[in-house]
Amino acid sequence: MNNQDIRTILLKSPQEVGRRILGSLLVRQLDNGNKIICRIVETEAYDQQDIASHSYKGQTKRNSVMFGPAGHLYVYFTYGMHYCCNIVTGQQGVGEAVLIRAVEPISGWEEIFRKRPGKSKNELTNGPAKLTQALSIDKNLNGHDLLTDPLKLELLPEVNDKLITVTRRIGIRQGQDKLWRYYLNNNIYVSRLNH
DNA sequence: CCGGTGATGCCCT
């Protein structure tokens, strides 16, 4: 799939994109020359009308990347110690994005174990702040274009709806009624199965 | 396996 096709897909709503990118790959090129590849298995959508979204009250210094071009990475710092990452969607000037909540390691296991020492296999990347540790994603990658190195989104064919579960979002206090969380059925890397 | 809780920094009001 070429870059123009990927950009066209990411111009859609965060709900459509959140579902569409399940099964696609994140490819991380590390400074030491090694490469980590992971498959996206859990996402959540956040749009500007959504009280749970960082963009709800309009553009600020912190959330400004959400209002920029689709396909860039919005990285935020939370709870005093964790980074989480989102893929920006939609038109410029609109604040919306898809939170990556969990990924499944495909290759680069040795690098991931090094960044997540002492963790069992299924605890390496089954949460939004765990996967940023595993992939070395922090504020330095805020605003990064995901069609370029050192972190690329490689879009794969759409996954059949029958293989996807849709639920309420996790870890938020407001906006819990919205069914904007998407994950691959029975995947052991999903942050909270049966939820 | 499960629920409760402390850690910890920064943005926004």
Next chain:
DNA sequence: GGGCATCACCGGT
């Protein structure tokens, strides 16, 4: 100064 799109660890089953 409040409140976080979380995690790791603890103790009880």
